[in-house]
Amino acid sequence: MKSALTVAAKDLRVAGRTRDTLLATAFFAGLVLLVLGLALGGDTAGRTPTQTAGLAAGAVWTALALAAAVGAGRAFAQEQEAGALEQLLLYPGPHGALYLGKLLGVLGPLAVVAAFTLPTGLLLFGAAGAGQGVPWGALFLVTGLGILGLGAGTTFYSAITVNLRAREALLPALAFPILVPVVIATVKATGLLLADGWSDEVTTWLVFLAGFDVGTVILATLLFGFAVEG
Amino acid sequence: MKQDRVTTGLGLATLLSLGVAIALGLSAPLDVNQGSLVRLFFVHVPSAWLSYLAYGGTGLFGLLYLLTRQRRWDRLALASAEIGVLFTVSTIVGGMLWAKPTWGAYWVWDARLTTTALSLVIYGGYLLIRSLIDDPDRRARVAAVVGLVGTLYVPINYMAVEWWRGVHQTQTLKLLGGIRFDAAPIYGWVLLVATLAFTLLYAYLLRVRGILAAREEAREERELMEDLKSMEALRG
Numbered sequence: 136m137k138s139a140l141t142v143a144a145k146d147l148r149v150a151g152r153t154r155d156t157l158l159a160t161a162f163f164a165g166l167v168l169l170v171l172g173l174a175l176g177g178d179t180a181g182r183t184p185t186q187t188a189g190l191a192a193g194a195v196w197t198a199l200a201l202a203a204a205v206g207a208g209r210a211f212a213q214e215q216e217a218g219a220l221e222q223l224l225l226y227p228g229p230h231g232a233l234y235l236g237k238l239l240g241v242l243g244p245l246a247v248v249a250a251f252t253l254p255t256g257l258l259l260f261g262a263a264g265a266g267q268g269v270p271w272g273a274l275f276l277v278t279g280l281g282i283l284g285l286g287a288g289t290t291f292y293s294a295i296t297v298n299l300r301a302r303e304a305l306l307p308a309l310a311f312p313i314l315v316p317v318v319i320a321t322v323k324a325t326g327l328l329l330a331d332g333w334s335d336e337v338t339t340w341l342v343f344l345a346g347f348d349v350g351t352v353i354l355a356t357l358l359f360g361f362a363v364e365g
Numbered sequence: 366m367k368q369d370r371v372t373t374g375l376g377l378a379t380l381l382s383l384g385v386a387i388a389l390g391l392s393a394p395l396d397v398n399q400g401s402l403v404r405l406f407f408v409h410v411p412s413a414w415l416s417y418l419a420y421g422g423t424g425l426f427g428l429l430y431l432l433t434r435q436r437r438w439d440r441l442a443l444a445s446a447e448i449g450v451l452f453t454v455s456t457i458v459g460g461m462l463w464a465k466p467t468w469g470a471y472w473v474w475d476a477r478l479t480t481t482a483l484s485l486v487i488y489g490g491y492l493l494i495r496s497l498i499d500d501p502d503r504r505a506r507v508a509a510v511v512g513l514v515g516t517l518y519v520p521i522n523y524m525a526v527e528w529w530r531g532v533h534q535t536q537t538l539k540l541l542g543g544i545r546f547d548a549a550p551i552y553g554w555v556l557l558v559a560t561l562a563f564t565l566l567y568a569y570l571l572r573v574r575g576i577l578a579a580r581e582e583a584r585e586e587r588e589l590m591e592d593l594k595s596m597e598a599l600r601g
Contacts, residue, residue, distance in 0.1 A: 295507055295511065299494070305490075305497070309490045309494065312487045312515075312518075312522070313518045315526070316522060343525070343528070350521075358510050358513070
């Protein structure tokens with residue numbers, strides 16, 4: 136656990152000092168929102184509130200899922216480029232702790248990106264700021280669970296793809312089919328929260344999402360040693 | 366080379382059972398609503414069954430490889446994934462051909478359809494990543510991890526998509542499923558025979574592909590050794 140925190144602290148310090156990954160990821164997420172806005176049409180007047188909520192939730196989570204793939208891809212790629220990946224794997228301590236540390240290091244910047252993407256997306260797609268109340272507290276809970284799931288999956292696969300040709304193209308191709316439940320659960324929960332506020336259905340989705348997160352983190356921690364050894 | 370009786374016997378059994386399934390399927394009475402279209406089910410359902418069997422196989426053989434580190438499990442996992450992808454494509458194409466005249470659309474976002482499409486992507490990725498790693502041991506290890514995770518997430522995907530669809534769409538599908546099974550018990554028997562035949566087919570294909578993979582590996586190693594020898598001869 137201590138080595139996990141050490142790795143995470145190192146990654147967060149690097150992210151805080153250089154800010155290149157953070158800025159690139161945030162910029163990327165903003166662009167995805169913009170492209171989606173253009174592609175889906177900016178005419179919010181013709182939609183019912185439920186449709187607007189669904190659209191905004193979909194746009195925000197599309198942007199975050201893609202941003203997670205970009206951000207997590209950097210987590211191991213930066214070690215690889217610095218020639219530090221092998222040393223990192225040689226340090227004493229279980230490999231699972233390295234995964235957890237990397238995951239925490241990915242989640243930090245991703246949380247910052249999400250904190251900016253969520254309100255911006257909701258504003259741009261007309262789900263916030265149009266007079267109706269927005270349940271921010273509940274939305275932050277959904278966002279936390281959502282980025283944990285996205286980060287857990289993409290970090291795990293980025294360790295696998297880091298040594299391969301075409302790693303940037305492969306990471307989303309491998310990770311997204313696994314992350315479909317996260318996308319579905321977060322979009323549903325966010326859409327429902329925006330349209331009708333907290334309900335039993337939201338609770339069900341959040342429990343499912345939390346279960347998925349815990350399961351994925353445990354599975355990835357156990358399998359991480361196999362994925363990177365040798 | 367030693368005569369491989371098991372493969373031949375398995376092949377003959379597969380051929381025989383497929384023949385029986387075809388004969389039964391063609392002699393089964395036509396469905397009142399669907400006409401001859403109902404026959405598509407005798408291929409569609411067993412090939413879906415086979416593809417899920419193959420995906421389970423990929424995960425299982427991957428796990429066995431990680432535990433034992435014997436390369437034959439990796440070869441079987443590869444064989445299983447290839448068979449799975451092949452039969453998933455056949456399942457989806459067959460299902461689409463049936464769906465267009467019956468549901469009026471080639472594709473609906475039903476849980477089963479979506480999960481099948483997603484598993485195609487998962488195992489496509491599995492085969493893709495195999496083709497990108499040259500070192501056989503590393504390939505086997507990484508592929509085993511990817512295959513194992515993929516197999517574990519197929520049911521989770523199904524669950525998520527099933528909830529995502531809500532009640533509205535599934536109702537129609539349940540109705541259709543009901544028609545199929547209430548119609549005539551003979552269909553159930555044909556399906557059972559066809560499923561059995563496809564299970565044998567899986568075992569046969571798995572064995573043949575596994576043998577092929579083993580020979581490919583042996584050839585690669587032989588070529589490598591010959592290269593090494595010729596290089597040593599050149600160096601003198």
